[in-house]
Amino acid sequence: MSSTRPDDAHGWSLARWAEPGDGADAWRRALAARLGDGSGAGDGAGDVRARWQRLLDRADAGTPVDVLLPAVGRSVGRGPLVPGADPLGPEGLLGTVDDLARALLVTDAVTAGRVGTTGVPSLHERADATERRGLLRSAAALPGGAVPAALVEDALRANDTRLVAAAVGPCADVLDDEVWRQAVLKCLFVGVPLSCVHRLADRADERLAEMAARYVAERVAAGRPVPVDVPAVLPAGSPALAQAGLDDAAQHGAPDRLAAAAAARALLGVAPPAHPTAAEEAR
Structure with a gap:
């Protein structure tokens, strides 16, 4: 287990998706730190935090997750989790602020019973590429198999490098060895750094x-x-x-x-x- 903490922003961005540790609580602290200076959405910190809190309040009041997911980017911003540390710069290949916020919304909904683990595929059906990244990232803090292999394989067929990068994260644990190997080769083909691949050293053969x-x-x-x-x-x-x-x-x-x-x-x-x-x- 990595000793990296969420306040170590660069280390967190590289390791925390793969090793959630204390799970969604660590993500929550990391997002709070990222929004603390308002850099998440490019304006005042108070405005950003207030918009995020309104989304959380709506979720607690029973607003369906699929209604909230499209609003996340406008609320918290779409920049990389750690500006300057991501291999593809503003594209946020290691994860974006809205990836993290969406993963939190999904994880909280599953934990609170508002969405069963079997409901994640139905969220996926109605989601666009950015929303699907959040669903894939949420696998790091959800029960194993909550994001089924079919969803991960669907993402791997995309030409969106950010979606591919999310698909080779912790959710790739559900892939069988041959599909996983093809996913690693896909990363080489499309330019996704292999640092994005979860448990690469463990599974490479x-x-x-x-x-x-x-x-x-x-x-x-x-x-x-x-x-x-x-x-x-x-x-x-x-x-x-x-x-x-x-x-x-x-x-x-x-x-x-x-x-x-x-x-x-x-x-x-x-x-x-x-x-x-x-x-x-x-x-």
Whole structure:
């Protein structure tokens, strides 16, 4: 369990979705800290906190969660939880203020019995992409399986990187191993940092390394760079590295392939060929 606390904003943003600790209470403190200076919605702190409190009051009075979810962004803002720390800047790939607020609304509704755990899929059916991110994020503090695999898989089919990033968070625990591996590969394809993947070190295996190696081979053959995150799933010394075909790529002689193969070897800790290829000798 991480010792990171919600008042450690940068550490919290990286770890707290994955390790909710004391669950929604930790999220509540983190959101309060984020709204404390009014930066959540770009105006006075009092105004932001007042709008959020009105939403909470409406929830307590019985307003259905699906009615409240669309209003969250306007109430608390849509910026990243930790400005300047997110890998995709204002897109908030690690989570946004409204992600957190929506996750809290859903979690509170389930805890209070206003929404049963079986009601989360019905919320999903009426939600847009931003609202679905909150539903996916809420899985970190809900009973296991409250966000079923079908919902997570639906998010993984999207081209929205923020939705994909949410889908590989704690809710990805419901995915079987093969679907989960494909989700990790999807992150590499669309540019979602693997730091977003929940329990990556625990679940990564040689099968995933083989899939990553084939992906590397395809990138190098096309003369394209390999994402810097690949070593997280294709470590130095892995038998799967042989399937990356880095030495074979150099044999073709195209400058872009030579450059891509050399860069990939450096990234993955693969030694250069013992003997220069004909293409390399001709350069």
